[in-house]
Amino acid sequence: MQNFVVSARKYRPLQFEDVVGQSTITETLEHAISSNHLAQALLFCGPRGVGKTTCARILARKINEENGAEGGEDQDFAFNIFELDAASNNSVDDIRNLIDQVRFAPQVGKYKVYIIDEVHMLSTQAFNAFLKTLEEPPAHAIFILATTEKHKIIPTILSRCQIYDFKRISIQDIQSHLAKIAKEENISYEEDALHLIALKADGALRDALSTFDRMVTFTSGNLTLEKVAENLNVLDYEYYFRITDAALKNQIPELLLEFNGILNKGFDAHIFINGLGGHFRDLLVAKIPQTVDLLEVGEKTKLKYLDQAQHCDVKFLTDAIEICNTTDIQYKSSKNQRLTVEIALMQIGSLTAVGNSADKKKSLG
Numbered sequence: 208m209q210n211f212v213v214s215a216r217k218y219r220p221l222q223f224e225d226v227v228g229q230s231t232i233t234e235t236l237e238h239a240i241s242s243n244h245l246a247q248a249l250l251f252c253g254p255r256g257v258g259k260t261t262c263a264r265i266l267a268r269k270i271n272e273e274n275g276a277e278g279g280e281d282q283d284f285a286f287n288i289f290e291l292d293a294a295s296n297n298s299v300d301d302i303r304n305l306i307d308q309v310r311f312a313p314q315v316g317k318y319k320v321y322i323i324d325e326v327h328m329l330s331t332q333a334f335n336a337f338l339k340t341l342e343e344p345p346a347h348a349i350f351i352l353a354t355t356e357k358h359k360i361i362p363t364i365l366s367r368c369q370i371y372d373f374k375r376i377s378i379q380d381i382q383s384h385l386a387k388i389a390k391e392e393n394i395s396y397e398e399d400a401l402h403l404i405a406l407k408a409d410g411a412l413r414d415a416l417s418t419f420d421r422m423v424t425f426t427s428g429n430l431t432l433e434k435v436a437e438n439l440n441v442l443d444y445e446y447y448f449r450i451t452d453a454a455l456k457n458q459i460p461e462l463l464l465e466f467n468g469i470l471n472k473g474f475d476a477h478i479f480i481n482g483l484g485g486h487f488r489d490l491l492v493a494k495i496p497q498t499v500d501l502l503e504v505g506e507k508t509k510l511k512y513l514d515q516a517q518h519c520d521v522k523f524l525t526d527a528i529e530i531c532n533t534t535d536i537q538y539k540s541s542k543n544q545r546l547t548v549e550i551a552l553m554q555i556g557s558l559t560a561v562g563n564s565a566d567k568k569k570s571l572g
């Protein structure tokens with residue numbers, strides 16, 4: 208039986224061109240290498256799973272490749288790459304070991320590259336021991352420090368490093384990356400299912416890839432929006448479309464029953480009301496030609512938004528957004544949270560009712 212390799216490892220980019228969504232950084236690094244302007248100490252900052260370690264390895268391989276070393280993917284040794292995970296090796300002894308190695312020039316290639324991951328986890332003592340080496344590194348040593356918490360890096364280290372800020376990856380970029388992998392792996396998918404996975408990953412490509420693997424197993428290789436939404440415990444857009452339809456028709460009982468069904472499925476009422484607010488916001492941007500691009504949904508879902516938006520007027524949408532927003536603020540302090548959300552639904556369901564128009568209000572008040 209063939210061993211299963213998780214996608215995050217199988218699809219770790221080996222070239223700068225294959226790194227998704229960090230082109231400013233990869234271009235700068237390429238340029239620094241080709242023009243011989245690479246600093247000896249680099250600091251890679253940014254959230255988890257966006258390509259810091261990946262870029263560190265590509266860089267390490269590249270500078271030694273250009274200097275005669277050879278080897279394939281997993282031959283880090285051949286490229287003089289040394290990795291230290293400071294999260295688990297943060298003592299002063301760990302750093303001393305490393306400093307001892309740094310002194311010796313590489314046997315092949317020109318550089319020794321030290322990648323220190325989660326560098327903010329080093330103990331103060333370890334930091335101080337390291338500082339000296341960082342100040343006067345031997346010509347063959349390059350340090351790449353990576354951290355998710357830049358604010359924890361002491362200024363003396365910051366000032367000695369060239370700093371690269373890695374960004375979260377956009378939903379669109381994650382989605383197309385997943386689509387590429389799905390095609391390669393012969394997995395059938397709906398774009399909207401991939402969109403949902405991308406949405407959930409919150410900018411971290413690694414998280415998206417592991418969710419993707421999980422969903423492939425769960426759906427036996429057929430990623431439908433329905434299945435993925437169910438498993439990720441994300442409310443399918445369908446609920447919001449139905450609720451909006453009912454609200455436009457002033458069907459209060461249907462609204463309450465729909466909400467009851469959502470609660471029975473184990474969804475959280477607070478997440479629901481915020482999601483509904485987001486839905487009205489999306490309808491509003493879909494309604495106005497200049498803002499349609501702000502709609503971050505899959506293609507099929509986009510058509511649905513454009514369609515439903517035609518049935519809503521702007522006043523209905525802005526009022527509904529306002530109601531959701533107020534409910535969101537009141538939710539935490541409410542003693543009866545279910546009722547708080549139900550009141551919101553009743554209000555939204557009454558917005559377009561005859562007799563609730565602005566004229567009527569004026570004549571009353």
Ligand SMILES: Nc1ncnc2c1ncn2[C@@H]1O[C@H](COP(=O)(O)OP(=O)(O)O)[C@@H](O)[C@H]1O
Nearest residue numbers: 215218219226227255256257258259260261413
């Ligand atoms: N920008 C990216 N482009 C392509 N793949 C990525 C990117 N960021 C993360 N990955 C995927 O996630 C995995 C983990 O990324 P990694 O570079 O270790 O993240 P970090 O060090 O920022 O936490 C990689 O093996 C790769 O499959």
Ligand SMILES: [Mg+2]
Nearest residue numbers: 259260324353
């Ligand atoms: Mg890393």
